[in-house]
Amino acid sequence: MVARQRITQESFDEAVQENITEFDMTPEEAVKSAVEEFEMQGADLTGIIKSADGGNIDSHPATLAVQRLTAAVGAACDAGSAEQTQSETDACQQLLQVLRSSDKETRAEAVTVAVKAGAVRALLSSHAVTQEAASAGRTCLALSVLPVLLISDGAQDDFAAAGGVETLAGLLDRWTGANLRPGSGDVIGAAAAAIEAAAAKHENSKCAFVDAGVHTRLIGAAVASRPPGGGEGVGGQHPPPPSALAAICNALRSFATADDLRPSTSRAFQNGRTIANAGALDAMYGILQRENDSDAAAWHPELVAAVCGAMRRIAVNDDTCTEFADLGGLAATMQAVRKGMGSAAVARSGFGLLRQLANSDAIKNTIVDQDGLELINTAVGAHIACAGPLEQALGLLASLMLRNPAVAERAVAAGCIDTALDAMRAAEAAGNRGFADSAVGAQWACMALRNMVARNPELRPAVLEKGAEPFLRRAKVAHPATCDDVGAAALRDLGFDDYLA
Structure with a gap:
């Protein structure tokens, strides 16, 4: 697009x-x-002020709210009386209300105006964010405004210029470790959400957060959530709630994601290794293990999806993949996927992590030995019309069979031909109604069928008897951008000379 x-x-x-x-x-x-x-x-026109006054934002409601907040912040930081800190809180609440307009266009305009008026700097210098005495509720309120603002052009640069990395690192120090107290978990979660927003698609901020050791603070907070021997938590009685743990995972994932297209290089790979070496593998495994052991009422699919999404980015090399698997992370991930099969988010993130771990040949065989092929079949059936789980589950199937004839044989025996063709059948049934989802399912089904026979010509008859040829040819026509090349490759490896037709 x-x-x-x-x-x-x-x-x-x-x-x-x-x-x-x-x-x-x-x-x-x-x-x-x-x-x-x-x-x-x-x-x-997102964020454009659509008025005859244009760039003159002096009278805009967002500007007035920021001006009130800036004045209240100055007064609260100078004196810090209860009345002044309450005034800061009221001003922050007013700004948040302006930014959360029910109308999408008005909301985008308000965010743009607020950033131009200096909202990011005001929040970072607020009493609630910078002072030890601030209550958890006030701090969470101030932090909750930052992710709303940081989606606007220029807001992330304002954050960096105002010392946002150092400010949030200091805030975490005041609410983590030996400083855990009532409300710490909520503050950590709100800070992690702000950190993720500041780092998203901003390479300099990602690196600054890691260089400042923010990842170690977040990992420490995640480890503190694990009750040793059934206790309340490491280092205190106030571990982060599941929503905060998910925010921590999302922030760590952002540090190890190369999503900023502006610089010529990215430090995502190095950041992933740094995060892994700082104890993230043990922290992520611990969360998965606890979620797997919980009953249905206490299970948090959004947290499981966040853990898997973070680990997928952190497991950047063979050593990290192997270490996580040896720790028990592979088995825990597969158990979590089974438990959360009804959740598209868990299926997408879980299979995405398994696909990353399968870059290690040794782990590929372990996945198959632990009924991974059957798990793939189940997931495709459960999410046949959903692009995310389809891409990751069929992508894992293709990866497991790549240059691995023994696994290809086991895949045929496990019924994976039918699984791939079911995805292509669903793509045809969806037609133009779900083009993106249909194209994804058909694309990865083509690739799986190709890898199934590429080094196993003896499997060609089994694939052809199921009717793969017409599906492949129709996919090439229906989805040329995604299926022409992979469909042709599958037809070629099935023995057809006219595979380009």
Whole structure:
């Protein structure tokens, strides 16, 4: 998909003024005409202030809310009386209400205005974020505004320039380790969510967080959640709740994800190794183990999905994959996937982690030995119309069979031909109604069938007898962008000379 062109506020303002001066439109007509013109051009107007005043944001509700917050922050940090800290809290709540407008377009505009008005810096310097005496509730409120703001262009740069990394590192120090107290878990979760938002698609912030040791603080908080011998938690009576643990996992995942396209290189691989060496494997395994041991009422699928998503990014090399598997992480992941089969998020993240671990040939065989092929069959049947689980489950199947004839034989015996063809059948049934999901299922089914016979020509008759050829040819036509090459490769390895047709 081609990205929509982003325009600047200045360009929009110029178009509005031109409509007013050149075409004698009223301000309202000029704004409406400018919006229609840019939308016809396919421009992205997210965050653009659509008014005749344009870049003049002095009277905007978001600006007024930020001004009130800035004044309250100054007063609270100078004196810190109960009345002044309450004023800061009230101002923060008002800003959050402005930013959470029910209308999507108004909300995006408010976020843009708030960032321009200095909201990020005001929050980072607030009494609630910087002072030891701040209550957990006040701190969580201030932190909860940051992820809302950090989706806006320029907000992450404001965060970095205002010393956001150091500020949040200091905040974690005041609420973790020996400083655990009532509300610590909620504060840690809110801080982790803000950290993830600041690091997303921002390479410099990712590296700054890791260099500042923020990952070690987060890992320590995750380890503190594990009750030793059934106790309350390591180092105190206030371990992070499941939602906070999920936020910790998401932040760690962000540090090890190369999602910023601006720099020529990324430190994601190095960050992943650093995080793994800091104790993340034991922390993630401990969370999985506890979730697996819990009953259905106390099980948290969103946390399991977050753990698997983080581990997928942290397990960046063979040594890390092997260490996690030897620790018990492989078995725990497979158990979690079985337990959470009804959750698309758990299936997607769990199979994504298994797929990453399967980059080690030794682990591939272990997955198969632990009924991994049957697990794949079950997942495809359970999520036949969902792109995420389909991609990861069928991708794992293709990976297990890659250059592994013995596993290919076992896959055929386990019924994986039918599983791949079921995915292609579902893709055809969905047609244009679910093109993206259909294309994903068909693509990875093609790849699985190809790997099944690439080094096992004796398996060709079994695959063809199931009717694979027409499915492959139709997938090439229906989804040329994703299935033309892989479908042709499958037909070629099935013995067809006209595989390009």
